[in-house]
Amino acid sequence: MDLTSLQQQLQQPKLAPVEQWDPPFCGDLPLRIDSQGRWWYQDGEITRPGLIKLFASVLIRQGDDYFLQTPAEKVRIQVEDAPFIAVSSDWQAGPTGPELWLTTNLQDKVPVCADYPLLLQQHGGQQLPYLMLWRGLSARLHRNLYYQLLDQAQLQQDGAGSRAVLYSGGQPYLLASSDELPG
Template sequence: MATRSDETVTDAAGIAAAASRAAGKGPPPVHLWDPPFCGDLDMEIRADGSWFYNGTPIGRPEMVRLFASILKREGDSYFLVTPVEKVGIRVIDAPFIAVDADLGDDILLTTNVGDRVVAGPDHAIEMRGTEDHPRPYVHIRRGLWALIDRKTFYRLADAAMPDESGRMNVHSGGTVFPLEP
């Protein structure tokens, strides 16, 4: 449980209930919320995109989607926020995994929590890592990124075209994205 001073202020169920109340139509406006910090919650998003609470996997996809909808990043830290409270959580790599792509004139990527974005200026594809171990990511929203899973990256690589220097790129949203670190 998260604590502030000596009092218990919240747990995952309380955060989920508050998020459900705050969520109307569309994603909650977490970028507008600046509630007081209430402590850290024993919640972790692992590198494979799985969510854990108190060391136990969160098995309900609806619950994971709800928590993902109230996730906020400030600097290198991640928080679940509601209009009245903010709790810290751990994110091992990226909070989301891009698990599919629709390839056409633009690239529509889908995450493990149901977010769908068209790669472009606001949703950049970025290569990190090394030439031997490239790690592709896509920006989802407000500093939150998704690691592009292997099968989806291979599909992107298959659709890539070389530029004049021979570097492989994909095009989407009027933007060119290199698929090499």
């Protein structure tokens, strides 16, 4: 293992083995994550970062539903869009070229790579970029980050129009197509 691989492993979040647990479903919990990545219990916002990180460590998506899953119980929660927001980026040297690393609103640092690709998904009538994460979860790119990355993307032409493409670790990731590119 080279130094770059070791550094990347140390930066990635430690995940609970949620997929290995098979607890009984215990119903719905009045917990929701709004479209800005804020966590709410009933009508009160949860503002303690440690509590949010604890909940996020056992969050899993199955189909269209989101659950907090522990060895003892599984409860469904509501997620308006993506449970996380990618808020900043930096480039690091990688074995196959520069790698784009995104930081979420929970301070998790994740490389854009085959395991965690950037994908365009439909939301609110628009194609928006999301970073695919572990356990079916995703992080929507914050608008400021999206525009910063658009400035760094390569504009490519094809039969369907223009595309903004980022290369991370030598692999292309579509950030926007001509329909979504700002004028």
